[in-house]
Amino acid sequence: MKQALLIVDVQPSFPISMEILHGIRELSARLPSVATVERHDESVTPFEGQLGWKPGKADESLIPANCVFIKHGYLPPPAAIEYLRGLRMDRILVCGAQADTCVLAAGFALFDAGLHPTLLKWLTVGSSLDRSGNLGARLWEHHFGSVLGHSDQLDLSCETLSA
Numbered sequence: 001m002k003q004a005l006l007i008v009d010v011q012p013s014f015p016i017s018m019e020i021l022h023g024i025r026e027l028s029a030r031l032p033s034v035a036t037v038e039r040h041d042e043s044v045t046p047f048e049g050q051l052g053w054k055p056g057k058a059d060e061s062l063i064p065a066n067c068v069f070i071k072h073g074y075l076p077p078p079a080a081i082e083y084l085r086g087l088r089m090d091r092i093l094v095c096g097a098q099a100d101t102c103v104l105a106a107g108f109a110l111f112d113a114g115l116h117p118t119l120l121k122w123l124t125v126g127s128s129l130d131r132s133g134n135l136g137a138r139l140w141e142h143h144f145g146s147v148l149g150h151s152d153q154l155d156l157s158c159e160t161l162s163a
Helices: 018-028 047-051 078-086 102-112 134-144
Strands: 003-008 033-038 067-071 091-096 117-124
Touching (some): 003 018, 003 078, 003 102, 018 033, 018 091, 033 078, 033 102, 067 078, 078 102, 117 134
Parallel strands (some): 003 091, 091 117
C-alpha cells in the first residue's frame, strides 16, 4: 500500500511530548511526508480577537518533512492537499497537534479530496479541551472510519525510504 504522512502543526506553539516527536520523526524518515505549520496573521484568521490566543508568527515545523506548508487557520492550505493528491497514494496517514481541531480539519479536507485519511492516534495530541486526543480520535473514527491506535497496526513492509 502506498502511503504518505501528513504532520499537522507539530511546532513550538503546541506542546507535544518527546516520545511523540521521536515517533513522528522515525515515520517521516520512512514515508513521503508533508508538514503544516500554523502561523498567526490576525488579518486572515482572528484567533487573538475571537479566542484570545494566537500561534507564533515565526514557528517552524519540529519535524523534517519533504514539503512544509504554512497555514493561517484550522484547515491545511489547498496547495498541501493538491501536493498530496499529486503523490497518488492509497492513503494519507495523519498525526500531529490539536486532534480535535486542526488534525480533524485536515481529515475533512483530505476526505473531501478523496485521499483516504487515516489517523495515527499514538502520534497525535489533543487541544487544551482534551490533551489525550481521545475526543479527536472518536470524531475521526465517526467521520472517516480509519484510526490506528498503535504502531504495530501500521504496515510499512512495502514502503521505501522517503527522499
